[in-house]
Amino acid sequence: MSVDVRPVTGGRDLKAFIDLPFRLHANHPLWIPPLKVERRIFLNRKLNAYFKHADAEYFLARREGRVVGRITAQINHSYNEYHGRQYGNFGFLEFEEDPEVLTALLGAAHAWLQARGMTRMIGPMDFAMNDECGVLIEGFDLRPMIRQPWHPPYYQRVMEEVGLEKAMDLFMWNLEVADRDRMLPVLFELADQVEPKHGIRLRKMTRRSLRKDLDVFGDIYNEAWKRNWDFVPYSKEDxxxxxxxxxxxxxxxxxxxxxxxxxxxxxxxxxxxxxxNQVLEKMNGRLLPFGWLYFLRRKKYMNRVRVGWLGVKPEYQHTGVAAKLYVEHFDMAAATAFKGGEMGWILETNKPMNRGMEAMGGRIVKKYRMYERVF
Known part of the structure; x- marks a missing residue:
């Protein structure tokens, strides 16, 4: 039977959009159910800051009235203005193991973007590169961490069967406190020289000053990451x-x-x-009746961290301050209950950061792939 793809309209469709991955993946022990109320807020155009500079449409695919796939099509105007391009994105991709379903979903996203003057479609990203993005192509035996998707192996196979081309691979590096002895000695030497030689000192953010410190982070991010593939500067609303x-x-x-x-x-x-995610796994997508108790006691269940952002302004990259940040992470792992985790994603083309991970004794444990279609 043919696949019918239509925009999401109304609360019933939105519920079906959010519920689909629960049906597709709930029986797999490594899939982590998102919190449904959080997904509903995140997808709300009035509440998500992404929509201050973007537009999107949500689609559901049905066969004989049964939901078999979902996708979004979105345009990040900040990205296009910064790069001088007319690119669009697709995201929130979930589908049954059927090339016809995926072809229909991608066709709907393609048509929506092309009608608005876009010339290329890149994804998946939910909604942006600093949210969940990419399709898992290595690391199927590992649980996803915070803001990491998990997909069964057929996602990559079917996406390439229907003609999507690779755009970029993203690496996740594993680091454990026990790996400290594998770090190159030069990293400790550089870290020790940061303050006496370069007059640079670390300080910790505080909850009270967090918003102000995020302005500091935004300035650093907008300098340190500006040459990255698919970079978009952080705005005040972001x-x-x-x-x-x-x-x-x-x-x-x-x-x-x-x-x-x-x-x-x-x-x-x-x-x-x-x-x-170590807590969400126990909450099964719900705050009630007892999910909120797990969240309140979250420190009891968490012993892993994800290094989401680590960056240095270009003019200070010779100072060894990155090494200082690396060593501080190992020191914190030794002093707290968090004994390891993952760093990334890191672009496959970011040779300095990937060499830095190797110097720290890290190992690539997951790879995510971004795809594109040129119109």
Whole structure:
């Protein structure tokens, strides 16, 4: 029977959109159910800061009235204005193991974007690169961490069968406190020289100053990441939203800024997050009746972290401050209940960061692939 793809209209469709991955993956032990109320808020165009500079449409695919797939099509106007392009994206991709379903979903997203003047479609991303993005192509035997998707192996196979082309691979590196002895000795030497030689000192963010510190992070991010593939600068509205999200998982041990002692200029930052997926796994997508208890007791269940952002302003990349941030992470792992985790994603083309992970004794444990279609 043919596949019918239509835009999401009304609450019943939105519920079906959110519920689909629960039906597709609920029986797999490695899939982590998202919190349904959070997904509903995230998809709300009035509440998500992404829509301050973007537009999107949500689609459901049905066969004989049964939901068999979903997709979004979105245009990030900030990205296009910054790069001078007419690119669109697709995301929130879920589908049964059927090339006809995926072809119909991609066709709907393609048509929506092309009608608005876009010339290329890149994804999946939900909605942006700093949200969940990519299709898992390696690491199927590992649980996803905070803001990491999990997909069964057929996703990659079917996406390539229907003609999507690789755009970029994203790496996740595993680091354990026990790996400290594998770190190159030069990293410790560079870290020790940061303060006496370059006058740079680390400080930890605080919950009270978090919003102000995120402005500092935004300045560093917009400098350090600006040459990255698919970079979009953070706006005030983006940082406001990030502050609200970060408050829920804030841990002072893992949020840090490097500053010049003489002027107070922030030159580098790192934001690392406890893996709240270890709690979501127990909540099964719901706050009620007992999900909220797991969240209140979340520190009891979490022993992993994800290094989400670690960046240095270009003019300070010779100072060894990145090594200082790396060593501080190992020190915190030795001193707290969090004994390891993952760093990334890191672009496959980011040779300096990937070499840095190797120097720390890291190992690539997951790979995600971004795809594209040129119209």
């Amino acid at each position: 940082l406001d939203a990030l502050a609200q999200e970060t408050q829920l998982v804030f841990d002072r041990d893992w949020m840090m800024v490097a500053e010049r002692i003489d002027t107070g200029e922030a030159v580098a930052s790192a934001m690392t997050f406890p893996d709240v």
